[in-house]
Amino acid sequence: MERKDAKSASRRILTLIAVILLAAVVVCAFTACSLFTDAVKGMFTGESSILGSDEGDGDGSSQQQPADTSGEDQGGDSTEQGDDPADHTTVVTDPPIEVNSTVVQITSSLTYDKASNTDMDIVATHPDLLYDKIVGMGFVNDAVPGQNVSVLSGLTKGSSSVRLDGHYLKTLAAGNYYFYYCVYNDVNNKTYYEPFRMVITNGNVAPTDVKINYDVDCPNVYVTFRCDCGGAHTVSLDSTNYNAAAGASRVRITTAVDKAVSHTAVVTCATSGHNTSVTKASPDASAISKGYFDYKYSYMGHKADGFLEDDDEAADLLEYLAYDGTVISKTMYVSAAVHTAITADASTYLSKIQSMISIPWSLQFGISCSASSKEVTFQIQKTNAGATISSEYEDTSSYLDLPIVSHHSEQNVRNRGGELPIDNKKGVAVRNVKELLAAVEKGYRPLAADSTLTIYNKARDFCYTYLTDEMSAMEKLHVIYDYLAGEIDYDHAALNLFTMIGHWDQSTALATARAEIDLELSKDSNGFSDSMKAAILAARDSATDINDLIKKLKNDYLQRLGAFSIEGVFDDGVAVCEGISYAFMLLARIEGIECYQITGYATQGSWIAHAWNKVRLEGVWYCVDATWGNVYFNDKTEKYVTHRYFMVPESAFIEDHMETTRVLASGFYVPAAAVADLALGDAEYYKSVETSSTLHSTLYISNYLELQAAVSYYVAGGSNYIEVLINPTYKPTTQNFLDAYQAAKGPGLYSITYNDEGRVFIAYFKS
Numbered sequence: 001m002e003r004k005d006a007k008s009a010s011r012r013i014l015t016l017i018a019v020i021l022l023a024a025v026v027v028c029a030f031t032a033c034s035l036f037t038d039a040v041k042g043m044f045t046g047e048s049s050i051l052g053s054d055e056g057d058g059d060g061s062s063q064q065q066p067a068d069t070s071g072e073d074q075g076g077d078s079t080e081q082g083d084d085p086a087d088h089t090t091v092v093t094d095p096p097i098e099v100n101s102t103v104v105q106i107t108s109s110l111t112y113d114k115a116s117n118t119d120m121d122i123v124a125t126h127p128d129l130l131y132d133k134i135v136g137m138g139f140v141n142d143a144v145p146g147q148n149v150s151v152l153s154g155l156t157k158g159s160s161s162v163r164l165d166g167h168y169l170k171t172l173a174a175g176n177y178y179f180y181y182c183v184y185n186d187v188n189n190k191t192y193y194e195p196f197r198m199v200i201t202n203g204n205v206a207p208t209d210v211k212i213n214y215d216v217d218c219p220n221v222y223v224t225f226r227c228d229c230g231g232a233h234t235v236s237l238d239s240t241n242y243n244a245a246a247g248a249s250r251v252r253i254t255t256a257v258d259k260a261v262s263h264t265a266v267v268t269c270a271t272s273g274h275n276t277s278v279t280k281a282s283p284d285a286s287a288i289s290k291g292y293f294d295y296k297y298s299y300m301g302h303k304a305d306g307f308l309e310d311d312d313e314a315a316d317l318l319e320y321l322a323y324d325g326t327v328i329s330k331t332m333y334v335s336a337a338v339h340t341a342i343t344a345d346a347s348t349y350l351s352k353i354q355s356m357i358s359i360p361w362s363l364q365f366g367i368s369c370s371a372s373s374k375e376v377t378f379q380i381q382k383t384n385a386g387a388t389i390s391s392e393y394e395d396t397s398s399y400l401d402l403p404i405v406s407h408h409s410e411q412n413v414r415n416r417g418g419e420l421p422i423d424n425k426k427g428v429a430v431r432n433v434k435e436l437l438a439a440v441e442k443g444y445r446p447l448a449a450d451s452t453l454t455i456y457n458k459a460r461d462f463c464y465t466y467l468t469d470e471m472s473a474m475e476k477l478h479v480i481y482d483y484l485a486g487e488i489d490y491d492h493a494a495l496n497l498f499t500m501i502g503h504w505d506q507s508t509a510l511a512t513a514r515a516e517i518d519l520e521l522s523k524d525s526n527g528f529s530d531s532m533k534a535a536i537l538a539a540r541d542s543a544t545d546i547n548d549l550i551k552k553l554k555n556d557y558l559q560r561l562g563a564f565s566i567e568g569v570f571d572d573g574v575a576v577c578e579g580i581s582y583a584f585m586l587l588a589r590i591e592g593i594e595c596y597q598i599t600g601y602a603t604q605g606s607w608i609a610h611a612w613n614k615v616r617l618e619g620v621w622y623c624v625d626a627t628w629g630n631v632y633f634n635d636k637t638e639k640y641v642t643h644r645y646f647m648v649p650e651s652a653f654i655e656d657h658m659e660t661t662r663v664l665a666s667g668f669y670v671p672a673a674a675v676a677d678l679a680l681g682d683a684e685y686y687k688s689v690e691t692s693s694t695l696h697s698t699l700y701i702s703n704y705l706e707l708q709a710a711v712s713y714y715v716a717g718g719s720n721y722i723e724v725l726i727n728p729t730y731k732p733t734t735q736n737f738l739d740a741y742q743a744a745k746g747p748g749l750y751s752i753t754y755n756d757e758g759r760v761f762i763a764y765f766k767s
Helices: 009-020 287-288 311-322 336-344 346-355 433-441 450-466 473-487 491-504 510-521 530-541 546-555 566-573 577-590 704-716 732-747
Strands: 047-051 071-075 078-081 111-113 118-124 128-137 150-153 157-164 175-186 190-199 208-213 220-227 233-237 241-243 249-252 262-268 277-281 295-299 302-305 326-334 364-371 373-383 427-429 443-445 594-603 607-617 620-624 630-633 640-642 647-648 658-659 662-663 669-671 690-692 721-726 752-755 758-765
Touching: 118 175, 118 346, 128 157, 208 277, 277 373, 287 758, 295 311, 295 326, 311 326, 311 346, 311 373, 311 433, 326 336, 326 546, 336 346, 336 373, 346 364, 346 752, 364 752, 433 450, 433 566, 450 473, 450 546, 450 566, 450 577, 450 732, 473 577, 473 607, 473 630, 473 640, 473 647, 491 510, 491 530, 491 577, 510 530, 510 546, 530 546, 566 577, 577 594, 577 607, 594 721, 607 658, 607 758, 690 704, 704 721, 704 732, 732 752, 732 758
Parallel strands: 071 249, 111 190, 427 443
Antiparallel strands: 047 752, 071 078, 071 241, 118 157, 128 175, 150 157, 175 190, 208 220, 220 249, 233 241, 233 262, 262 277, 295 302, 326 373, 364 373, 594 607, 594 658, 607 620, 620 647, 630 640, 662 669, 721 758, 752 758
16 A cells, blocks of 8 residues: 655645545446345446447436433432433434425425324325335335335325324334435336425423433432423422433432332423323342342443343343353343243243344343242353454455555554544443444443454554544545445455355255365365365364254354454455444544444345445435445456445435334334434535536536546546446436547447446446
């Protein structure tokens, strides 16, 4: 990597921006997805055309519910800073986004009062177009018929109406929500995604989820609650009053609380005057005498006691046990309600609690208890979250490190060991890399040790080396994206191993699987390193049956490869989408930029598991997929970076990326990811790259002259790969591109391999 010297920080930034403009791109085979992806994404259509040397120049025709954002508590008249990170996801109150309504006009009200206890009908007009669907991250999703939204009429062109289920709407907090009203043009086979804002109010606002909470910061006692009003509240515990400032969702009780007796809390909304009361009954005497109310464990910034009161506390405990990464157990004293549920059907209870948490690996929980005792032991019986195994990836293809994509050149202006933005966050202890990633994504500063600290410091070293304090957040994200897309190779060896395992099921004979292993190990094209071959052979020889073989290779080995985590990025320089998206999130968070990993599915013909990111700048969400920015061509002998998935709206993702959803107890589908807001931001990378100062044109192409300028811009930079964003009103042909290339390159016979997905056109020219 070439070092860049600069006379000043501002000069470096300008140089960086200038270099950014040149990202040459394209692919013959665009490999994508994660090993969770279970497959390879082929990008190009493979269409080709030949242009003779005597042809003319052409005529130029023709985008989990939001976390609680409270960061302040109040006890009495004094204000105490709370422990919650300040950058939790929130519903954007007044986003700087103009709602598009050029294709769809919604003629009905888009304000819903939760106090109405009714469903809501949305009526829209869209001339000459068919209704397709409604999609929203924290809102509605009609991908599953019968859930959340039902179509009243929408089979005729011109207008449609849909009904949103009022029971579902009432589960949403008051605030602003965005959704895409999607319509379909059956003439040009194009779907339009029109964003609109839905306002949810609560005319009967009252505090909910009121709890006398012993587990926020044991042994302190808090009263926690939620309320749609966003205003101030009065909180009383046993008739002693405390004031909760506007936006706060908890107060710390400053008087002594005897946990052996019952207590009553009342939370009153200053906005509506409504109040909610809750009484915590006195616990069993044995829970006190046996010390279960003393401090028991600390996890993700809160300290909990050993008395497990409800399902939420059970979910916290299981997540704490899961992130330990080893087989572990913890004995708790449970409430009568929890004990009844466990003794009635322990398996059903565990399944319910496990559905409340998100653990990115497979594991097995267990419960040990008796009907006569409320002392219950929760166990992690099996887990694949142990120490990460380096894949020792052996890259069989050469990497062409072109200066044209060196957006991550070393800066060397920060003092190593100096403060980074994440150092101002609340610190929490982490036990391993998986817990480190979970803590960082929640907005904490990880306090790590040993090998976990080593890998964390490698991420910090990236920020010291390639980023500067003078860079804007967008510039930092651009450098991070280009580094991960350009420098981190996709772990095809891990993918090939997964593909082999995926051929087997319980009906596969062990001898057949062993024979396939021998065959695949003999192929150099699989890229298996010596260490991978040794692990595969060990599993083959020791397996007792096909199920044992699958477990040994998939659960005990494959899913522990570094490619699935940041070790693959920072140790091996190779990863699948899981590791790449984790690394993007970590680097962004170190720089103080709110970012989450998103899990779900992606498609280029069939839906396969995938992971990407959402990032928020100045209140606006953007989508990022650095894995799909990893572009190979010429039989993988060269590599460039594409920006078609860099800081774009959900509408650019929604046709080939689908977030994972989960089902609430009420039967409604909600996002499983941490970000409930729809991404509407578009950084417009292509519009920022000037290709001609005379025409004032960019890589956003609206006519043939601008196309010529863009092609000439790439050719002048020594590239025969071009990437442009096409104005929907301009319909360039393949011949237009060939004509423009010949005009810039000179006489000759040229062929073009390209991908035209309607938004971004990527072409590779050959003589």
